[in-house]
Amino acid sequence: MTGTIDDVTALFEAPAGRGALAGVVVLDITRVVAGPFCSQILADLGATVIKIENPAEPDYARGFPPFLGGDETTGFSAFFGQFNRNKLGLTLDLSAERGKELLRTLVGKAHVLVENFRPGTMDKLGVGWNELKEVNPALVYTALSGFGQTGPHRRRPAYDNSAQATGGLWSMNGYPDRPPIRVGTIIGDLAATMYGVIGTLAALRHAEATGQGQLVDVSQQDSVLSLTENAVVSYTVEGKVPTPLGNEHPFVKPYELYECKDGFVFFGGYTDKFWRLTCEMFGQPEVADDPAADTMAKRFTPEVYEAKVKPQLLEWFSSRTKAELEELAGDVVPLSAIKTIDEVVNDPHIAARDMVVDVEYPDFGVLRMFGQPIKLGVTPARPRGLAPQVGEHTDVLLRALADLDDEAIAGLRADQVI
Known part of the structure; x- marks a missing residue:
């Protein structure tokens, strides 16, 4: 039997009902935060998100603390769980030719692919934008990276701090008489996440209307630069280079x-x-x-x-x-x-806004994590979802979407393709 996306969606339909993005299938080939959080938001809003990990080297955020129900060897990463909830787990070795073939099969039945590798990595594997758009011309291919898909610095490795440093934010943060201080959260990753979601939804709307997909190119550096408020125009109009002001606003007082x-x-x-x-x-x-x-x-x-x-x-x-x-x-x-944070988590207004949610992990306990800030009146988000174990849904996904039987799946596992 040839499976369809509808078959998979039906198998994993959330008890809360279909969300605003129901029927949209997202292939998530991401790691750590910027990419996983982008696809998590899409999942919370109802998309069917398939997290694809290398069977030998899964998302290393699975090893990030804190751990629910144990330590790094016996517990489950709450960090990973928060950013990967509501996803299905599939393992696939994209360095193997058969792995590439299976990805192309999945792309033919998907609407969106999200990746956050360094530019050129997916191209080297033979499954970059230029290759996959031939498989599915309506595909929305969202690429999140440190410096973007174009420009002289596109191949530079980057972390959140790289974006804070090169986007100007780090130089503005802190106190006048001290060295600059990074923003106390991974704002470079998180900003790229938000722009990634916005770009994906805009491109998806165009694809649904015209059948034409496109590359969504989001840079952490670009994203951080856009968060610097009046810094750019202060420099371009008045020649002022913003410096750390501590807790003060550049001009508004008291504030x-x-x-x-x-x-x-x-x-x-x-x-x-x-x-x-x-x-x-x-x-x-x-x-x-x-x-x-x-x-x-x-x-x-x-x-x-x-x-x-x-x-x-x-x-x-x-x-x-x-x-x-x-x-x-x-x-x-x-x-x-x-x-x-303890005061925030226990704030009655936060509770009223459903912004701290509890999710039961059968083998590890209850995970309390942040909820979904996007509130939709008719098709509410569904933040109470589990993150998958490594490759948890591989077999059922390959049966439904790649038309493989148990023998073929066992052969792929024996060859370490999945």
């Missing part, structure tokens, strides 16, 4: 971190309206009428801010806790406690 009784809060009441409301909230409405700081433009002036505004805020905040300040500000002015 930073402030110490309070039990920690720190962010306060951003910089407009005339918010400033007046803040003064009233703390029982000193006359402060808003101080002629030295009674307009937004004056408060933006560093000298006025340091002499008049910041000391006043610190006086108001110092005798109150984070919770007291948040309750006082309420829905009136922009004030937020700077929360640690």
Whole structure:
């Protein structure tokens, strides 16, 4: 019997129902974060995502801590589980000719392929964009890389820090009197993930309308550069090269971190309206009428801010806790406690938004991980999904999509192709 994508989708239909991307099949040939997170978002939104790993060298993020239900040898990587949920697992050695043939067969029945190898790697294997578009002209081929598919640096190896360094963000982060500091998360990977999803969906819409696929080329460096806010235009218009400012904004004031009784809060009441409301909230409405700081433009002036505004805020905040300040500000002015991750995970608003989800791994225990921030009213995302074990669904996928019987599959396994 010749299988179809519908057969596979039906076998693994989520109990929560079909998502917005139901029927879209994604081949995921990615590792670590940028690529896996891109395809995970597509999976949460209902796509059938097939994670393809080398049988001898699977995604090395499987060895990243923390581990659920044990250690690195007996447990399951929660890091891997978070970024690979809702996927089917298939092993395939793309260096073997038979492995390439099987991938081409799968490409003929897929809509999207996502990879995050260094540019040229898939071409050397004979399964790059130029080869696979001949197999499936409607294929959306999403390639995430450090420096993109074109340009003089395209072949350079890259990590998240490479993007933070070469995209300009690292040079802007930190404090004026200290060396620059990297952003405290893998923002280069994550930015590429988001642009990868956007590009994939845009290309998929075009492919569905015209039958024409395309290459989606997303660079970590490009992605980071686009996150530098006003840095580019500050340089091109005024010749200013942004440098670290600590917790301050380049020009908006007040808009930073402030110490309070039990920690720190962010306060951003910089407009005339918010400033007046803040003064009233703390029982000193006359402060808003101080002629030295009674307009937004004056408060933006560093000298006025340091002499008049910041000391006043610190006086108001110092005798109150984070919770007291948040309750006082309420829905009136922009004030937020700077929360640690344990406080975030246990935040009732986070719970109400379904942003921490529990998933039971039968052999390892319950994994608590972040949910899906994209909220769709009619076809909600489904973040409560398992990540596959290495090659967990290989046999059923090859039966359904490559028309292979048990004997043929056993032969491929014996030859270490799967």
